[in-house]
Amino acid sequence: MRTELDTDDEDSASELRLSRQSSKRRRNTLRSDVSRARPSSSPDGGWPFRKELLGLLECDVCAMLLHEPMTTPCQHSFCGKCLSRTLDHSSRCPLCRQDLPSFAFFQDHAVNKVLLMTLKTAFPDEYAERTATIERDERDARLDTPIFVCTLAFPGMPTILHVFEPRYRLMIRRCIESSSPRFGMVLPSRAAAEPGSGVMEYGTMLEIQSVQMLPDGRSMVETVGTHRFKLLEKGNLDGYTVGRIERIDDVSPAEELAMEQEIIQRARQARPTTEEYMAMCRSFIEQLRSGSAPWLLQRLNNTYGSMPDDPSEFSYWMALVMPIDEYEKARLLPIRSPRLRLKLIVHWVESLRSSWW
Incomplete structure (x- = not known):
């Protein structure tokens, strides 16, 4: 006699087979489209499926050509950086809302090689332009100093941070990927009506010593203060504060001694x-x-x-x-x-x- 449990197992197995068959058909179709989309000697360039294929290779988050594509277990593909950004806000697929594995899962998995090969073969110029645009944006973003509006820090003193807000998770990732992994730390303005509406004028640069990434994307960041700065101009980049800063250093020992002697002479007392x-x-x-x-x-x-x-x-x-x-x-x-x-x-x-x- 077949039990209800046996029926459920058969249904699950059937769904799994259908999912695998569907994925296989999609891969075969994509390979066929690529082979048909390659340039030929015909006057129209041999691209009859170009528009349709471009639509298949667009990211559903940024609506642009996929870059370093990553595919989720639910078989949806996104730009690698777009997927990381969405995981900062939610652990569900941006398209079908199915629960996704932990953040660490995608850190350990490489890009989708089939899609990457398709992009570079069918659209080499477009993919190169897309890569150049991303690199240019990231380079421009690093020209400004990222500012963490949180707590008080001083030069030479350690500061340990628990980073959980999506905007600061993105900021820390960018700092780690840069050639100088550091950021500024300032207090929020005392008169600020709500967080982020104002910051203090002076702060301390923190150099990242180590980062412990947690499975859900949060991190524990160990830093040490390097020098103080004055915030000359501030702006906003993807939700967090960036600014143009001026470094502040102490006066030299000789200047300090001269100042001390001048004060004593003016006061005429020790x-x-x-x-x-x-x-x-x-x-x-x-x-x-x-x-x-x-x-x-x-x-x-x-x-x-x-x-x-x-x-x-x-x-x-x-x-x-x-x-x-x-x-x-x-x-x-x-x-x-x-x-x-x-x-x-x-x-x-x-x-x-x-x-x-």
């Missing part, structure tokens, strides 16, 4: 030196370590590393471990003098001490 400011900060840290908040300091040390000796990096490290508002900390970014940054930090230390004790 002012704290850079080392004295650093000593005040170390005293505050020791006070926290001795019992005020040892658990907090241990957690922050594990995150940002041990206390640096260089005055420039020391000021950023102190800012990161201090429990104050990020927008207040961002006031350090435009200051080019390590001594003046330490002076501001000492002001924060004194304010905290007066409020705590």
Whole structure:
């Protein structure tokens, strides 16, 4: 006696056979069309199926000629980059809405070689032009600095990011593929009514150290700050911010010493030196370590590393471990003098001490 389960298995097997037969017929038809579409010596060039074949070889996402085509398990083909973009937003096929495998599946699978051969054989000029256009657009896009509007970062300090928004997933992919895998990090404007409507003027360039891609397309990105910048002009590229920036570096040690001596001469009294400011900060840290908040300091040390000796990096490290508002900390970014940054930090230390004790 045939059971209902046996019937279901037979139906599934029948559907699978039909799907394979349909795919085989489509491949045979495509090969036949290619052979008939090749140029001949006839006056019309021998392209009677050119328009029809071009329609078959268009991407249903960008409506242009397929480029590095990839075919989904549901037998729909798209440009490789178009498919990656759609997977940033949804895990379903853009055409039939069938669930697709994880993002990692398409990373491990090469382009559809049959389609690629068809494109290069039947339409060599069009495919070369399409490739040149994509390369030109990508090159133009890399002329601008990608900007991640998220959190506060400082030079020399590590920053670990969890990237999940589609626009930033695209941005990180482009950064990795570029010759210089880095991007700018700025805070959103404090006065911004909604995310993305405004950004702070100063930020820090982050260099990508490593990227861990997760199966669903999200990623964990490990970065370290390299230098500060001023955002001179900003725009938008595929949903994320890009800009023209101006690098900001500290003054030289000789200029710093001259500034310090000039301040002392003007005031006609001794002012704290850079080392004295650093000593005040170390005293505050020791006070926290001795019992005020040892658990907090241990957690922050594990995150940002041990206390640096260089005055420039020391000021950023102190800012990161201090429990104050990020927008207040961002006031350090435009200051080019390590001594003046330490002076501001000492002001924060004194304010905290007066409020705590």
